[in-house]
Structures are given as structure tokens and as C-alpha cells.
Amino acid sequence: MFDIRWIRDNAEAFDRALVNRGKAPLSATLLEIDDRRRAQMTRLQEMQARQNAASKDIGKAKATKDEARAQALMAEVASLKADIQAGEAADRTIQAELEAALAEIPNVPQADVPVGSDEHGNVEVRRVGTPRSFDFAPKQHFEIGEALGLMDFETAGKVSGARFVFLKGKLARLERALGQFMLDLHTDVHGYTEIDPPFLVKTESAYGTGNLPKFAEDLFRTTEGFWLVPTAEIPLTNIVREEILDETALPFRFTAWTPCFRSEAGSAGRDTRGMIRQHQFLKVELVSITTPENSAAEHERMTAAAEEVLKRLELPFRTMALCTGDMGFASQKTYDLEVWLPGQNAYREISSCSNCGDFQARRMNARYRPQEGKGTRFVHTLNGSGVAVGRALVAVLENYQNADGSVTVPSVLRPYMGGLEVIG
Known part of the structure; x- marks a missing residue:
């Protein structure tokens, strides 16, 4: 706003x-x-x-x-x-x-954001890790999961329709392990406070983050007027809605592991197979509330926290600075993390970390009282995926697959898997 x-x-x-x-x-x-x-x-x-x-x-x-x-x-x-x-x-x-x-007007990009019309104008900032060389043709995640008998799209389609999946047994536990690992990393190492937020929000909350009114068709709404969260960004950011904070209390750093619900309007024909684009998925979200002077540094810090997840999972990735035409509605600067998927032979987005400046704060009337000077100022808000759990599962399956169809469990996840080293 x-x-x-x-x-x-x-x-x-x-x-x-x-x-x-x-x-x-x-x-x-x-x-x-x-x-x-x-x-x-x-x-x-x-x-x-x-x-x-x-x-x-x-x-x-x-x-x-x-x-x-x-x-x-x-x-x-x-x-x-x-x-x-x-x-x-x-x-x-x-x-x-x-x-x-x-x-209805999107945020103004920062001066250092590359100018471009679409994803082709994005700029690679850094690349971490080298894609693994396979001595066999790597499969896509859904081929691996279905062959293991632990990923069932057919039954999910019967129960709920397209873009849903049943995960079973060790794959269900692997997805849970990924979420727990991310939460522990962000709370114990990066200093975020874990929040277990509501998954239903009011209209004014979705308006505050910029999801409404422009993107109503992308959301699911209940008959009682609540909106299912497309991301935990909405409840976490709205913690400070209509609040006046003390500068000494900032920054606030929140993290949450929640289901996310998206209608995927406009995505017909895109990623129809597998878990890349679903109506329901799990994600660990990061949200920061800070002062204007510190928001740029906080953005770099948040992005590094998301990158650390992929580093510890030993997944190759690249960090992209999104151009003006590819950024989200509320963002003034965004970094996307794209993880390497050998089954697709491509990098795919797994995290998006955005600095929204005071754009959301104005919509929420979220302010702080500076230590020096009179009056109040709008806070700056930031959000990022730390990271998308479902897509992390996809990346683990494809990067850690073996010729016999089994999947090696990344070493950092084994304590969460009861010591299990291979899913076969």
C-alpha cells in the first residue's frame, strides 16, 4: 500500500x-x-x-x-x-x-533490482554445490516414490482430486524429518522463535500481507468467510498488525511449519505430475519484523538461513536475484533459491526470500516507536521459505536416488529417521 x-x-x-x-x-x-x-x-x-x-x-x-x-x-x-x-x-x-x-498496485522495486519482464531477466548471484554425476539415467521423484510403493497419487485423486498425494511409511517419515530438521536449524542456530499459528485467517489478515484483494482466486475460502493460508507468512506477519512496537524489541524473527493451501489458478497444464505444484503442501516459513535501517541486512541474513538448509542437506542450488517483472506483488526485492533436480535436469524454485519494506506494514498499520525522535514509523517486514518441505523431499529423492531404486537418507536427517540410512 x-x-x-x-x-x-x-x-x-x-x-x-x-x-x-x-x-x-x-x-x-x-x-x-x-x-x-x-x-x-x-x-x-x-x-x-x-x-x-x-x-x-x-x-x-x-x-x-x-x-x-x-x-x-x-x-x-x-x-x-x-x-x-x-x-x-x-x-x-x-x-x-x-x-x-x-x-491493487504492486510494491516499488529497490534500486538494485535487475530490470526485466519475466524469469529470463533474473540474475544468478551464486551457485553452491556440483550436481552429481549418475552412472544411470536418473528418475523423477514420482517415478521413484511410486516404484517404492510409498507415493500414491491415484488414491489421493480418488479421495481429493488432482494435485494431491498420499505419502506412506518411510516417505511420510522423511517429509516429517525434513520439517523437524528445518525448524531445529532455524530456532537453535538462526535464532527464530517457533510459532504454531492458525491455518485459517480473516480477510483483513490476508489483505495486510497483500494476498487480497488481488489474488483471491489463488486462495481457498471457507463458507464461514475464513481463508486457508497459502503460506504461514500471513499469520506470522499479522502478529504485529495494528501494533506499536518499541524499537528495542526489534527485530522479531518467527518461523512456522504449516500446511499451505493454494488453488493454483492459472497453472493448468504446469507440473501436473508429481509433487512440484499441489493444492496442499508443507512449508517452513521465516518472517522478520525490523526497522528500515536494518531490513537490507536482515534480507541477506534470512536468505543465508534458507541456503543453510540446502547446504546441510548437501543439495546443489543457485541463488537468483529476481528481476522487476518476476517479483511477487508485495516484494521490493526477492532472492529465489533454486535446487537442482537431476530427474528434470533443471534447477527449480524451493525458496523465495523477500524484503517488503513498509508495503505490508502500511496495510496492517504496524509501527514502532524509535528510541530517538518523536512519533512512530512503519516497520519493515520480510518473509521467506526456509524451505518448502515438499520440494525438499522431491530434491532429496532425485539427488539421493540409487540405481536399484532405493534412496539414501541424507546424513543430517538420519537422527530424525531412527538411524535409517537407506529407504528401499
């Missing part, structure tokens, strides 16, 4: 940022709405001032027993009262129009 005053003062930069994100310039449209709002407020103030003056004059007219003037003034006040009520309704309508327009 943007401050219309900032847009008025920085119209050219605002339009240039939108163009870089593949959007049309909007400052003229927004400022026209704001001009109407300002003019309406001026008319209201003038009518209210006249109403106050006329009310005083009524008393004076009555004091001088000028009944005719008193009656005329009372009629004017009554007319002004009706006009003011209509004017206030018009003001609310214009304000709602402006807020609705602002709510």
Missing part, C-alpha cells in the same frame, strides 16, 4: 517503477482521484465553517428578537446539515475508490 502523498511528490519515479514491473503508469489516474478527494474535503470544510457561523448568528438574531433572520438562518443550517451529510457520503465513496486503486 502506498501513501498518496509520496506518489504526488515522486510521480515520475513511481511511474517508472511500475513500467519496470510491466505495469502501466498510474500516477495521473491516482492523483486525479486524490484531487477529487481534496476538493470534496475543501467543500466539506467550507460548509462546516458556514454551518458553525450560521449557528452562532442564530443566537445573535434571537438576542435582538430578529425572528425572521433567526428562522432564515435555521433553515440555512438545516440545509447545510443535509448537504454536509451528502458530502461526507461522497467523501467516503471517493476515499474507498482511492484505497481500492492503491490496494
